[in-house]
Amino acid sequence: MSSAPSCRACGSKNTRARGSQRRPSSPLPFIYHACDDCQFLFVEPVTPDSVYDDAYYDGRGVDPMVNYRAEYENYRGTDRLSEFEDLLGLATRHLSRGEAPRGGSDVHWLDFGCGAGGLLKFLRDSAAVETPLGQRQLKVMGSDVGSYSQRLRTEAGFDVRSPEELALLPDGSFDIISAIEVIEHIAEPGPVMRLLARLLKPGGLLLLTTGNLASPMARWRGLKFGYCMPEIHISLFCPATLCRLYGDAGLIPEWVRYRGVITFKVLKSAGSPRRRWLLRHALRLPGFRSFVDLLYGTSAMPCARRP
Template sequence: SSDLGGARSKHLFTDARRPIGENRDIVECRGCGHAFVSPLKPQDYVSLQPSHHPLDTGEGSHERFAGMMDRMAAAWGRAPGRLLEVGCAMGGFLAVAKARGWSVLGVEPSVAVAAHAAKRHGFEVRPGDYLGVELPEAGFSAIAAIEVLEHLVDPAAALRKMRRELEPGGILYLTVPNFATKALAEEPWEKWPALDPYGHIHYFRPERLTRLLSETGFEVVSLRTQGGRHGDEQIDLVAAPRHPAGVRLADLCEEVPEDRLPPLDRKDVSGAALTADQRAWREQGYLVLRGFIPPEVREPYRRLRERLRSPGGWRCPTPYMHFKELRDLGCYGPLADKLRELLSEDMGMHLNLTGWVSTERNWHQDDYLNPPFINSWYAAVWFALDTVSPECGPFEFVPGSHAWPLLRGDKVKELLTPEERSGPDWPKHSERVLNQVFEAEIAERGVRPVRFLAEAGDVLLWHGRLAHRGSRAKVPGSPRKAMIAHYSALSKRIDMPKAVRHGEGGWYFELDVPLAPEDRAALREPAVSFAERWAGLKRRLFDAS
């Protein structure tokens, strides 16, 4: 909690621009770092008129709301449901949602604005303060609050009410001005458009907003910053209610008979007979090999990947089927030998993650995404193609967590809604459950995650049960040039019967997954220097003669 104007508050800024008989200060709690207005007085929004909302009807407003709707719908990942917008103003966002098939309802404190929005768009908008508006039909698929929390005297109370009014599996979509924007360090505060102590009561930084959501029963699913010169003047996030109280990692796991596990995972293994790398794998569940991939193996793929416009990489999960450069890298002979040393069997590649930004995927084990007969005959490899720094959202993992119980996908699905568990995006929906479960397990065991920081050519190999995540980049969109490949033991993938050896190197499973048309179109033509064009012209002239 924050010290709202008490002795522990630090003065940040005084706004004397409006001659209303009093100045209003922005202060910061020395305890939690939250910034807010002092004196803490609510604004009168009941008497506002439609003319007070030019951004809802001005140029570009439809595109702005459409972009927000895209992000909310992507997080929802299902057919349109029931949407409540708190503080819906002139109804622009709800109008976009309605056009896309959502059943919508708005709440707006101003009677005049609520009536105008309802008449203009043809949907219901209930006037009044959200905390006082009864919604007996609660059970919303999604609740949106766009530029609202900063106006509320008690945002925590509003968030708790939103949580109660979401259906199981529902999501919360929020935007607020970002008090951590770089703009505040570069120019006088009064020039920042969102600085309004007469209307904005609270000023949120991403970490404080995340904490407030946690305190009110939510888990952040995704968070990004956008807008302004630096792309960071607004916080845009999706959150979901935390899983049912009392669910522990052990409740979602299963003990597997030892004879079904890889040899190094079994108890009756003599340490004296192991190599140093096998001991590290058995004890820690990962292996770092510095400078392992030579330039002649990694650079052809890096050049190919640089031609791809999308920072998220290919949509196709098996681009190795279409590009020899990926097979050369993922099936590099010494790597195949190392995987065989650790898993006691030849391993086949069957998945590539080719994004050059952090996935920001929350805590999980890879093995819960597998069929139950795999039982940790599985490994993943991170290939660093450039420097991986703390700023770009590096891979994080918990050493030794591969010895924790084996997470089972069917048990995780039981905590999802029927629609979520039956759809292809169920792993994404499971994050809201698993992240909290793993956070609790990490805290209870008193272990500390570590980050994989790397240079080009370094690789990280990790166990299928190792707890890991993609951390959030300090600077959104920071490039993290890498490729991740997943491998399974050839004899265990009865669902992938055809394995092919790549020359004298490793193996890959032959899977018929076509490249998406947009993936093919996204490849830029390779850059050709003047010297290369001149050499080609001379060859053609020579051949013609």
């Protein structure tokens, strides 16, 4: 008798085990469950939040690709700067359009899952955005559970709230909410999506990135796809799953074309300085970034706006 769990995204019982992975950090294998109704892929068991300690943020934890310490100390010296500039550009374009929120002169921006605060610092340093209606000041807030959130509050003076504190904020608090590579770390995405949807102003934009499990690379690699890190990536999405999640939360999918976000992903994966140098040059070739985008389905994953 199968004891397949209900889907953690849509609640359907129409799920099946798709495979398992063993990892040195866990005595038990991690099981991937696929939902046949919403295409969500979710991992059991779920690793406790304590995995997000200082070692994790320094790249000595389960994900060697992150180095948030460098980002915390000097984000301008890291490759993530291209990602931050891309996100601010996308937000600025959105704010320049007719359906964007118009109330108030400031742009209230929540970075949900702010990690070591690189994007918060970039936004604070950027200070303002230029829109057809004039210059608007950026007011930033972060939210996270990791070891850096306290440091960002006390050492860097940021307004960083826990998810529980976010839930106490009034409806429509933000023009822009970013959730960059964060939703894959959350066991039940539905309540979080409803919270973010409620906190967006009408016309506000949710800038969300996460791996695309329906991309050509993911289909080719299966559970060997690099994004399958079951200790931390416990919720895995494809465009259809995201669209359904947005719809259930009252949001409308919105597709954007990423550039700097893809540049960062390419350089982050380089490994050695020589490969990084080669990739940096490859990114200048016409079509290379678009090819990577197609392969990994980055821009195929929708963002969302509140109607």
